[in-house]
Amino acid sequence: MISLKWQNVCVLVVEDNSFMRELLVSTLRSLGIIQTVAYPDCATAIERLKLSRTDPVAAELGTVDLIMSDYLMAGVDGILFLRWLRSDKQVPDRFVPFIMVSGAADQYVVEEARDAGVTEFLAKPYSAKSVADRILAVVNSPRQFVLAPGYFGPDRRRSASPVSQDRRNSSKRDIQTVSTESKIRQLRDDVRAIHFLPGNKLRQKLGAEGLSGPIEFDPLVIRAAEERIQELVGDYADWVKKYIAQMEQSLATLEEMGGVGEATPRLLSSINRIAHELRGQSGTFDYPLITSFGKSLYQVTREHDGKISGNRRRLIAAHIDAIRTVFHNRITGDGGDVGRDLLAEIAAAVKKYS
Numbered sequence: 001m002i003s004l005k006w007q008n009v010c011v012l013v014v015e016d017n018s019f020m021r022e023l024l025v026s027t028l029r030s031l032g033i034i035q036t037v038a039y040p041d042c043a044t045a046i047e048r049l050k051l052s053r054t055d056p057v058a059a060e061l062g063t064v065d066l067i068m069s070d071y072l073m074a075g076v077d078g079i080l081f082l083r084w085l086r087s088d089k090q091v092p093d094r095f096v097p098f099i100m101v102s103g104a105a106d107q108y109v110v111e112e113a114r115d116a117g118v119t120e121f122l123a124k125p126y127s128a129k130s131v132a133d134r135i136l137a138v139v140n141s142p143r144q145f146v147l148a149p150g151y152f153g154p155d156r157r158r159s160a161s162p163v164s165q166d167r168r169n170s171s172k173r174d175i176q177t178v179s180t181e182s183k184i185r186q187l188r189d190d191v192r193a194i195h196f197l198p199g200n201k202l203r204q205k206l207g208a209e210g211l212s213g214p215i216e217f218d219p220l221v222i223r224a225a226e227e228r229i230q231e232l233v234g235d236y237a238d239w240v241k242k243y244i245a246q247m248e249q250s251l252a253t254l255e256e257m258g259g260v261g262e263a264t265p266r267l268l269s270s271i272n273r274i275a276h277e278l279r280g281q282s283g284t285f286d287y288p289l290i291t292s293f294g295k296s297l298y299q300v301t302r303e304h305d306g307k308i309s310g311n312r313r314r315l316i317a318a319h320i321d322a323i324r325t326v327f328h329n330r331i332t333g334d335g336g337d338v339g340r341d342l343l344a345e346i347a348a349a350v351k352k353y354s
Contacts, residue, residue: 004215006032008205010062013038014045014069014081015101017277019239020124023232023284024068024101027128030225031135031217037061042073042081050090064096065202066138068122071102071109072276078102079116086117086152094152095145095198097138101126103280104298117153119143125283125291128225132217139203140214145196155195229284236285240327243274247320251313259308268308271316272301278323286332289339293322296346315353322346 011033015021018040025036037060039045045067051059067085071078078100085091085098097119102109105123113121120134143154176188179197187194200209208215250267257264278294297319300312322342325331331338 004032004206004208006206007034008207009033009065009202010035010037012036012045012049012061012064012067014040014042014067014073014078016040016070016073017281019235020070020277020281023229024131026228026232027131027225030128030228031132031221033135037064042069042076042078045069045081046076046084049085049092053090053092064093065205066097066099066135068099068101071100071113072104072273079112082113082116082118095196097202099134099138103276103294114156115151117151119154124280125285127284128229129222132222132225136215136217139200139206139208142198142200142202145198146193147196148193233285236281237327239281240278240290240323243278244320244324244327247271247274247323251316251320254308254313259310259313260306264306264308265304268301268304272298275301275319287326288333289326289331289335289342290323292343293319293326293346296350297323300350311353315349318346318349318353 011028013021013024013028013036015024015038021038021040025038028036039048048059048061049064052061052064056062069078069081076084082098082100085096086094098117099120099122100113100118101122101124103124105121110121120137122130122134141158143158145153146155174192175195176184176191176193177195177197178184178187180199203209203215206215247270250270254264254267275294275297279291279298280294282288282290282294297316300315300319322345325342326335326339329338331342333339335342
């Protein structure tokens, strides 16, 4: 059996939450991908990638084989980063695989990432196996890249299976195909789309070119990575305490202001952002109830008109109380009768105060 050289693969991680950034990097290294470079924001990643084209030593960044980036971040978010990667002249490699990571795995988010040129989508909460599965999908099922009006990225259709309505109206003569083996050096002007068939660089780096069939991670490696995630539960406990304290402080300030004031949008945004983090993180550590409450709180705090009513503040408080109860009592899994009661209380609060 050929030993795959995962140590040859370099993965760039972009995640603004330091705990989740450490978790993802730790998971990748447990899988054998020891070349990981992590940044806290997309702006930094973009600047380093730009610099790496001319001075990789100064950029402290060489060839990047895979990018994993969070979706929701302040400033330049994951979508803007991805669009830059697929279109800017200063990008080192526009074909680099890109895995979008997000706790907001709603359909519109996935579609937005798809239309920006994403390769794979990893939903939070994730496990070592789900991380490994997305990476293996990139290696085992590479897609051709398509250049067409308004789009450049992996083919958005993953298979040639029949569909009820084919919106593509191009014939073979309307498409130019360019591969690494072809001798084509010019792109035609009379085509509707150009298909690029880049070589599978990841498979080459792994030393798997001579292997037939899909490659896999050793199940023992996956198990070791899962155990590493569970070792971080203690650290996650500290994070949740901070999250609860921050949300309580923001809500207390909103109460003092009567829900009206210049700081209202900022305070509500702070709670909304924490709710988004909770719904994406907690399931990884066997707190699915907090994931449910975080998702509900995220919806409650998404929009505002400059004023937060008393009922809405009571609804926010009910969510924070439920999250505190689950975590304080270490209610893991579905929580049994207690979990069902808490879910019912939140459902009743939503009905009463919405």
